[in-house]
Amino acid sequence: MTETKLSVREMQESDIELITQYWLQDDPSFLTGMGVDLSKVPLKGEWIQMLKEQLSQPIEEKKSYCIIWLDGGIPIGHSNVNKIKFGEEAYMHLHLWKISKRKKGFGSDLVRKTLPYFFEKLKLKKLYCEPFALNPAPNKTLEKIGFSFEKEYLTTPGWLNFEQPVKRWVLNREQYERMII
Numbered sequence: 001m002t003e004t005k006l007s008v009r010e011m012q013e014s015d016i017e018l019i020t021q022y023w024l025q026d027d028p029s030f031l032t033g034m035g036v037d038l039s040k041v042p043l044k045g046e047w048i049q050m051l052k053e054q055l056s057q058p059i060e061e062k063k064s065y066c067i068i069w070l071d072g073g074i075p076i077g078h079s080n081v082n083k084i085k086f087g088e089e090a091y092m093h094l095h096l097w098k099i100s101k102r103k104k105g106f107g108s109d110l111v112r113k114t115l116p117y118f119f120e121k122l123k124l125k126k127l128y129c130e131p132f133a134l135n136p137a138p139n140k141t142l143e144k145i146g147f148s149f150e151k152e153y154l155t156t157p158g159w160l161n162f163e164q165p166v167k168r169w170v171l172n173r174e175q176y177e178r179m180i181i
Helices: 013-025 028-033 044-056 106-121 136-145 173-180
Strands: 006-010 064-071 074-085 089-096 126-129 148-155 164-172
Touching (some): 006 106, 013 044, 013 064, 013 074, 044 064, 064 106, 074 106, 089 106, 106 136, 106 173, 136 164, 164 173
Parallel strands (some): 089 126
Antiparallel strands (some): 006 064, 064 074, 074 089, 126 164, 148 164
């Protein structure tokens, strides 16, 4: 078994191409399986522009904030938040880019390592995640690390999605602080 050394860091300009490749080159059935409406996926230039804008904004004004997931120093995915209300709440998304890294149990460790960035940098009181209800991996991960299940309902959870059933999970600051002790 290959030993892994998982770590996380804030997105850098050098990550923009990797994130763009993920959205434009991953298997369409995989993207659809996590609730993506393929007709809404932006072109490469639009991705680059959006991600550069994200990097240039002060933390208090960010519309989206991205953490890169690494294995042995090599980027393998990202987690980002959007719908940010600085000092209040945000909505988290989880993305493992490398097929070889999926279904290995890395998600739980990576999300745990990511949480301090979201809670501390954005001064959050609550962090939500609304994965596609029919996508078991993120739902298992969120339950495993201590998010509380709120409800399942039908919605269009983001600008890249089709209408779908989602499971809403929440982690409040008190739960987060108990996790890191």
